[in-house]
Amino acid sequence: MRQLPLQFVVVILSTFFCFTLSAQDGGTGGNYSRIKLLSAKLDSNKTVLAVRLDAPSKDSVEAILTHSIGWVVEKKKVVLSTGTNNFSFNTAQLAEGTYRLIIRRFEGNWSLTQTIKKD
Numbered sequence: 001m002r003q004l005p006l007q008f009v010v011v012i013l014s015t016f017f018c019f020t021l022s023a024q025d026g027g028t029g030g031n032y033s034r035i036k037l038l039s040a041k042l043d044s045n046k047t048v049l050a051v052r053l054d055a056p057s058k059d060s061v062e063a064i065l066t067h068s069i070g071w072v073v074e075k076k077k078v079v080l081s082t083g084t085n086n087f088s089f090n091t092a093q094l095a096e097g098t099y100r101l102i103i104r105r106f107e108g109n110w111s112l113t114q115t116i117k118k119d
Contacts, residue, residue, distance in 0.1 A: 040052075049065065051088060055082060056082065062102075064101070068100065096119055099118065
């Protein structure tokens with residue numbers, strides 16, 4: 001009988017486990033799925049990335065800015081209030097390229113992403 005490689009088994013189990021978590025949650029992600037990324041834009045000088053989120057209730061998330069190859073440029077905890085929330089990243093020292101903004105729950109089972117291009 002042929003055995004499956006360990007990596008394949010881990011991927012299958014991880015996928016099943018993530019699906020199970022979503023199913024227990026009713027697939028809604030709690031309030032996290034209702035957090036909306038309203039905008040993530042560089043200013044005209046390309047020195048500040050301004051981010052706007054809409055949150056249904058008080059909460060906190062982690063905001064991570066990464067380079068396209070996965071290097072973490074900056075990470076911060078953002079405390080959200082009910083309604084529209086604004087925060088920013090200083091991008092003045094960043095080279096031209098593609099970046100990814102990730103907003104996620106600290107437990108890691110919910111996230112939003114947005115690609116940002118600095119020309």
